[in-house]
Amino acid sequence: MGKSTIIPFGPQHPVLPEPIHLDLELKDEKVVKAIPSIGYVHRGLEKLVEKRGFQEYVYVAERVCGICSFGHGWGYSKAVEGLMEIEIPKRAEYLRTIWHEISRLHSHLLWAGLGADALGFESLFMQCWRIRETILDIIEQTTGGRVIFSVCKVGGVRRDISDNDLKEIVKRIEKLKKEIDGIAAIFLNDETIHSRLKGVGVVSYDDIVALGAVGPTARASGVPQDYRLGDEGGAYKDLGFTPVLATEGDCFARAKVRLLELYQSIDIIKGCVENMPAGDIAVPVKGFPPAAEYFTRVEQPRGEAVYYVKGNKTKNLERFRLRTPTNANIAVLVKMLQGCDLADVPNIILTIDPCISCCER
């Protein structure tokens, strides 16, 4: 065994779309310890809630992250609605669910592309992002934006989707299924991908529970932790929901769960369209948030996100807090990296699908 060496990994690294720094303590090629440090994209967005009206802040919440932006807008709106005891129309809940699942498709396809690129599959990367373009087109068609939706508001949603457009969306995502089959077949059957991902970064069911991991990272180790199971908002309770699980707990299982969740999201969108209630899409919001506090949660593409708001009878909230899924998955990442080969570090980091902008806010 050689002497230990510290290798700095990030904040700028080819596999990292966003900056996180890790000091990797190595003995020969094995990582003994990983010390994370973040803050490179810390913008103090939680603090900004003190200077923006509670209705305006939805736009800031959406800008916490460009990948799960809709979910953040939804989570914040849901928290304020809970604080002010506002009940939103059923149609708004269904529309939010559709946009949220479209967001999940966009996020997982983006991840699949980045994963393929990191594994050296450049053509696969291009195919994943080509399919994602259709999703972005749907987002643009229904919201006017491609990254930031700006359709969620306290009290409901800003835009409706006509029945014809809903049918059109279903047709387009149905076609996507066949294209997803193509990329999933490569991810799930290619020998090179198997050898790079199988048995790498393994976390057992017990370790996931002990480390408090969330999202596909937890579900890939067999932990059925998905807030869509307990969500009182959205359409999940009406439609019924069973999380996608795997049991291997390695990088391959995490990739598999995300790919299978693509099909699940398509089915949820179809379910929402088939059962879409008629009626209003928003209720008027009067007055200011009371001097009270409220917690709520949303299952983001990367896992459970927790939203907290505290009002003080003024137009500004006193506190907004967002605990993002990547924030909860840093602990499991630190554990996974201990004992792995240096060459596997990029794959392990990528398969928790880190979103550093979310993590730092």
Add this chain to the structure above:
Amino acid sequence: MKQIFIQTEPADLLGKAAQYKKDGYRMVQILCTRVPEGYELTYSFDKDYVMENLRVIVPLDGSVMSVTSQYWYAFVWENEIHDLFGLKVEFIAPEVDYGGKFFQLVKPMPWHELSNAKQPAAAVKVNLRPGMGVDATVKPAAAQPGTAAPKPAAPAAKPGEGGK
């Protein structure tokens, strides 16, 4: 979503966290808020999608015991609270106590100051090019020898104009 807040003394925190762990709860997050009394900490625990929150008030010059002995992964939030708010968290598991180096920030403890949320929303100071931003002020640059005098700058927006 049912909201459960349980007021707790700092001395009882570790015992209660141990009880939650024994009862099979997952720790969800730790929230810190600056309040006039010091720091308001909220420890959230989840079981079957129902969340219970322990509420602890720590004086400004006080410290709080780490819960990493019960929930190791709480080190992420404890380091974050230390770096952003300046609250001392005692006995974080030594291998994950980053000693103020978890968040790489230009300004240390940026959220240590008490919130002024009850004040009317002020225009945000935007440090952009002269003439841009809701309250950007423009100072005419001193004329350099051999160059033409600078054009008068556009007037800054009045408070309440152009911004939210």
